[in-house]
Structures are given as C-alpha cells and as structure tokens.
Amino acid sequence: xNYIRVVVFSIVICGSxxxxxxxxxxxxxxxxxxxxxxxxxxxxxxxxxISMWDKFLHDRPELVADRNNGDVACDSYHLWRRDIQxxxxxGLNMYRFSISWPRLLPSGYPNYISEDGKNYYxxxxxxxxxxxxxxxxTIYHFDLPLSLQDLGGWANPxxxxxxxxxxxxxxxxxxxxxxxxLTLNEPYIQCxxxxxxxxxxxxxxxxxxxxxxxxxxxxxHAKAYRLYEELYRDKYHGKVSLSTLFFWFKPSAPEDQEVxxxxxxxxxxxxxxxxxxxxxxxxxxxQKLLNDNAKKEGYSHPRLPPxxxxxxxxxxxxxxxxxxNHYTTRRVRRVRLGEPPGKWFFDGSDELNTIMFKDPTWPNxxxxxxxxxxxxxxxxxxxxxxxxxxxxxxxxxxxxxxxxPGLVDTQRIExxxxxxxxxxxxxxxxxxxxGYTAWTLMDNFEWLSGYIAKFGLYAVDFSQPxxxxxxxxxxxxxxxxxxxxxxxxTQDSTKLNYV
Ligand SMILES: *[C@@H]1O[C@H](CO)[C@@H](O)[C@H](O)[C@H]1NC(C)=O
Ligand SMILES: *[C@@H]1O[C@H](CO)[C@@H](O)[C@H](O)[C@H]1NC(C)=O
Ligand SMILES: *[C@@H]1O[C@H](CO)[C@@H](O)[C@H](O)[C@H]1NC(C)=O
Ligand SMILES: *[C@@H]1O[C@H](CO)[C@@H](O)[C@H](O)[C@H]1NC(C)=O
Ligand SMILES: *[C@@H]1O[C@H](CO)[C@@H](O)[C@H](O)[C@H]1NC(C)=O
Numbered sequence: 102x103n104y105i106r107v108v109v110f111s112i113v114i115c116g117s118x119x120x121x122x123x124x125x126x127x128x129x130x131x132x133x134x135x136x137x138x139x140x141x142x143x144x145x146x147x148x149x150x151i152s153m154w155d156k157f158l159h160d161r162p163e164l165v166a167d168r169n170n171g172d173v174a175c176d177s178y179h180l181w182r183r184d185i186q187x188x189x190x191x192g193l194n195m196y197r198f199s200i201s202w203p204r205l206l207p208s209g210y211p212n213y214i215s216e217d218g219k220n221y222y223x224x225x226x227x228x229x230x231x232x233x234x235x236x237x238x239t240i241y242h243f244d245l246p247l248s249l250q251d252l253g254g255w256a257n258p259x260x261x262x263x264x265x266x267x268x269x270x271x272x273x274x275x276x277x278x279x280x281x282x283l284t285l286n287e288p289y290i291q292c293x294x295x296x297x298x299x300x301x302x303x304x305x306x307x308x309x310x311x312x313x314x315x316x317x318x319x320x321x322h323a324k325a326y327r328l329y330e331e332l333y334r335d336k337y338h339g340k341v342s343l344s345t346l347f348f349w350f351k352p353s354a355p356e357d358q359e360v361x362x363x364x365x366x367x368x369x370x371x372x373x374x375x376x377x378x379x380x381x382x383x384x385x386x387x388q389k390l391l392n393d394n395a396k397k398e399g400y401s402h403p404r405l406p407p408x409x410x411x412x413x414x415x416x417x418x419x420x421x422x423x424x425x426n427h428y429t430t431r432r433v434r435r436v437r438l439g440e441p442p443g444k445w446f447f448d449g450s451d452e453l454n455t456i457m458f459k460d461p462t463w464p465n466x467x468x469x470x471x472x473x474x475x476x477x478x479x480x481x482x483x484x485x486x487x488x489x490x491x492x493x494x495x496x497x498x499x500x501x502x503x504x505x506p507g508l509v510d511t512q513r514i515e516x517x518x519x520x521x522x523x524x525x526x527x528x529x530x531x532x533x534x535x536g537y538t539a540w541t542l543m544d545n546f547e548w549l550s551g552y553i554a555k556f557g558l559y560a561v562d563f564s565q566p567x568x569x570x571x572x573x574x575x576x577x578x579x580x581x582x583x584x585x586x587x588x589x590x591t592q593d594s595t596k597l598n599y600v
Contacts, residue, residue, distance in 0.1 A: 132195030143178030150203030430477030
C-alpha cells in the first residue's frame with residue numbers, strides 16, 4: 102500500500118521495501134493498555150463493592166508469587182492525573198483501560214450507581230480527551246462482583262443478562278465520548294484460567310465449568326453488542342468488539358498441521374468462531390473432538406454446550422473490528438506412542454493429545470514459557486485476515502515481561518521494535534491494522550505473578566506511598582516511534598538512539 106512507503110531513498114531489497122522505508126500511516130493509533138484491578142487500587146474506596154479478585158486474594162494470598170494483591174496497586178484511583186500525564190508524555194493517540202464493575206455498580210446490579218465510581222471514569226475519560234487521547238474502554242477485565250460470583254458467576258447462564266444490564270449503564274454514562282469499546286477481555290483466561298488454576302474464581306473444573314463459561318461469555322458479549330447497536334450506534338458511531346488472547350501456534354513438523362489447527366481453535370476458535378466466522382457457532386472439528394471426548398468419559402452432555410439457532414444468530418457478526426492480544430508463539434506436535442500429553446497452562450493439550458513447546462531456536466525471555474518470535478504476529482494477522490471477514494484489526498495487547506526492575510530495559514525495546522516491525526510488514530501485506538495498545542503503560546499487579554513480572558513502559562516504585570512512576574528507556578523508544586511513525590532499527594539496539 103503506497104501510503105506507508107517513504108518514497109525518498111527508495112531502495113528495493115529482495116523485491117520488497119526495506120523496513121527502514123516503511124512508515125505507520127498517519128491515522129494509525131498508538132496506545133498503551135491497563136486494567137482496573139491491576140492499577141486502580143482503592144479496593145474499598147467510597148461505596149465500591151467487592152470483586153471476586155478482592156475476595157480470593159484476601160483469603161488465599163499464597164496463590165500469588167509475592168503474596169500480594171491489588172488493594173493499592175498503582176493507586177490510579179487517586180493518581181489518574183499522573184496516568185494521563187504519562188499518556189501525554191508518550192504522545193499516545195489512545196489509552197486502553199477497564200471499568201471496575203463493582204466500583205460502578207456496588208451490588209453488581211443496576212439498582213444503584215456509585216456517584217464516586219461514575220465520576221472517577223468521567224474524570225479519566227474527560228482528562229484523556231482534553232489531551233486529544235482516545236479512550237478505548239474495556240467494560241469487563243476479570244473483576245466480577247463477588248455478589249454475582251456467589252450465584253455461580255460466569256457458569257450461570259443468567260450472567261449474560263447481568264452483564265448486559267451493567268453494559269447498558271456503562272454505555273448510558275460514557276458512550277457520548279467513548280468511540281472504541283471492548284465488552285470483555287481475554288475470555289480464554291476468564292474461563293479456561295478461571296475454571297483452572299490461573300484466575301479467579303480458581304474453580305478447577307476443566308471439564309464442565311470452563312465450557313459453560315465459554316458459551317456464557319459469548320452470549321454476554323453479544324447481548325451487550327446488540328444493545329449498543331440498537332440504542333447508541335446511530336447517535337454516537339462508536340465501534341464494539343471483544344479482545345481475545347491469541348498465542349500463535351506453529352506445527353512442529355508438517356504432519357502436525359492438523360493438531361495445530363485444532364489447537365488454534367481450542368485457544369481462539371472457541372471464543373472467536375461464533376462471532377467472526379460466516380457460519381457462526383462452535384468450530385465444527387473441535388466441537389466433534391471435544392464432544393467425543395465427553396462421550397468416551399461417560400458424560401451425558403456434550404462438552405461444548407450447544408447453541409440454539411437463535412443464539413447462533415444473536416452472536417454471529419457482533420463485531421466492528423477485531424481486537425487481538427498477542428504475546429508469543431509456541432510449537433505444537435501430536436504426542437508419541439505412550440507419551441503423556443503436555444501440561445502447559447490449562448492449554449487443552451490433554452483434550453487434544455498434544456505437546457506444546459517453546460522452539461529452542463527462538464530467543465528466551467525471563468519468563469520460562471515466553472519466547473521471542475516476532476514473525477508469529479505477522480503470520481497470525483494474515484491468518485486472521487484470511488480466516489474471518491474482518492475489515493479492521495486493533496492490537497489491544499502486546500508486550501514482554503522482565504524480572505529486573507531497572508530502567509534500562511533492552512529486551513523490551515528489542516521486543517517492541519521487532520514486533521512493531523511485523524505489524525508494519527503486515528500493514529504492507531494489505532492487512533488493515535489500525536491501532537496498537539502496548540501492554541502496559543506502567544508496572545502493575547500482574548495477577549498471579551504479583552509485582553514480580555514487570556511489563557511497564559514506566560517503572561512504578563511500589564515501596565513509596567505515592568507510587569512514583571519513572572519512564573524506562575522503552576518509553577523513550579516507544580514515544581520516538583509514535584512521533585516519527587517509524588521504527589528506526591539500529592544495528593545495536595542498546596545504543597538507544599531513538600530520541
Ligand atoms: C480499606 O482497606 C484498608 C486496607 O487495605 C484498611 O486499612 C482501611 O481501613 C479500609 N477502609 C475502609 C473504609 O474500610
Ligand atoms: C532457551 O532456553 C532453553 C533452556 O531453557 C535452551 O535449551 C535454549 O537453547 C535457549 N534458546 C536460545 C535461543 O538461547
Ligand atoms: C481500515 O479500517 C478503517 C477503519 O474502519 C477504514 O476507515 C478503512 O477504510 C479501512 N481500510 C481498508 C483498506 O479497508
Ligand atoms: C485479506 O482478506 C481479504 C478478504 O478475504 C482478501 O481479499 C485479501 O487478499 C487478504 N489480504 C491478504 C494480505 O491476504
Ligand atoms: C514520592 O515520594 C518520594 C519519597 O517521599 C519523593 O522523593 C518523591 O518526590 C515523591 N514523588 C512525587 C511524584 O510526589
């Protein structure tokens with residue numbers, strides 16, 4: 102696409118354009134992302150209700166690597182002005198944050214709206230817009246009101262209506278100013294993690310709970326989308342989607358392509374096919390395999406709860422763009438004779454009889470399962486474009502953790518540079534990627550990794566009551582990318598000649 106080529110100094114390399122000559126389009130939105138429980142703190146401020154994360158981590162601190170929790174976190178509940186200032190320092194076009202359901206609706210239901218909760222998000226939205234920064238609002242990012250968890254949470258089919266009621270309040274308060282919406286964040290973690298060992302409510306019900314939750318989140322998303330479509334679209338012209346966590350998977354050998362496709366459907370298709378595919382419903386091959394497993398194990402109901410034809414139509418097509426959270430890539434192979442399936446991260450290996458592993462040739466990071474394979478992002482964007490009828494993609498999370506609290510975060514710079522290069526190449530392929538929100542604006546409460554895994558462009562001093570935020574070198578690098586719309590690769594990324 103011509104508009105992203107810099108025509109001066111045009112050198113053709115290997116029949117294509119060299120990365121140095123490619124520029125992000127002027128309309129491309131650069132941003133950063135965060136989530137309520139991870140940054141806000143103020144867990145009991147004013148009349149806020151209790152979320153399931155508040156409750157579970159108060160009761161079971163041992164679940165978290167440093168036995169910590171999000172009670173105070175970055176204290177963004179009080180320090181939101183500084184957060185906006187950081188977005189401005191970086192030159193962001195967009196800031197992604199989430200609304201805390203129990204902060205806005207302390208009972209979980211719309212019978213009572215917290216005045217302080219409402220004002221907190223009004224201030225944040227207005228403050229961002231004053232600086233010309235678009236808010237990208239996630240309506241739900243894991244923090245279910247405890248009152249609803251007590252009634253079965255995401256495994257109770259009524260949750261789709263509870264969520265739609267909450268979303269209606271959110272739209273009625275903020276849709277006049279917010280143009281980009283995500284109903285839910287990473288339902289894979291919400292369900293497969295929440296009915297595993299990785300996320301609240303930690304219920305370890307991998308055979309039933311996670312699949313009930315799976316269907317319910319799709320209905321919840323669809324009901325909220327239809328509500329926006331009916332009541333707000335014509336008036337405010339905003340866009341609604343949900344963000345899915347999508348690691349990329351590659352076959353270990355050509356004969357592993359089929360199990361790799363099934364793995365992609367297990368991670369991604371279960372949360373995307375019903376919404377983004379032309380036919381809707383569950384991905385067929387995976388549905389058959391999982392339901393056969395259930396039958397073999399003696400269950401009387403299919404593993405994937407069936408959709409009625411009305412439900413298929415309700416959910417199908419409920420998107421205005423595709424929102425992708427991408428971090429890393431893994432290899433997949435079928436288990437060998439007598440070998441047990443892999444057990445990585447509630448990953449479905451047991452259902453699919455596979456092993457997933459980190460390719461030994463890909464560079465490592467400080468987190469054992471996280472390898473650097475930037476090409477995976479471009480491959481995945483191409484896969485999305487050819488699999489679903491999506492006309493616009495926004496990358497709503499991408500980033501790398503470090504364990505070192507320092508300010509010179511060379512690997513993060515290398516990560517952002519190399520992954521953004523792949524975004525640029527994908528745009529040049531003809532894929533309509535229109536935005537990118539880096540994970541994350543600042544170090545925050547990284548769920549079960551506590552404050553140990555640091556993803557921040559800004560470092561946060563959690564030992565100080567004022568939670569001082571300091572830009573890392575990666576923040577300077579990212580702001581330079583945003584300003585110039587170019588990546589400026591250097592031979593040696595440690596030279597940091599970005600600014
Ligand atoms: C809020 O929780 C903190 C502990 O995180 C506690 O010290 C404080 O008293 C609580 N405030 C209220 C109003 O309950
Ligand atoms: C990554 O670490 C593993 C050991 O955990 C090692 O086998 C592999 O060679 C390393 N990869 C690279 C590219 O250094
Ligand atoms: C990309 O998406 C934007 C936003 O929806 C749209 O305005 C633009 O026309 C799209 N570009 C292409 C080439 O489809
Ligand atoms: C993206 O998908 C559209 C629609 O299927 C197709 O026409 C286009 O060629 C695809 N682009 C790339 C780069 O594959
Ligand atoms: C935060 O507190 C520390 C220690 O009291 C102080 O040095 C620092 O200047 C304060 N930072 C801000 C932004 O107020």
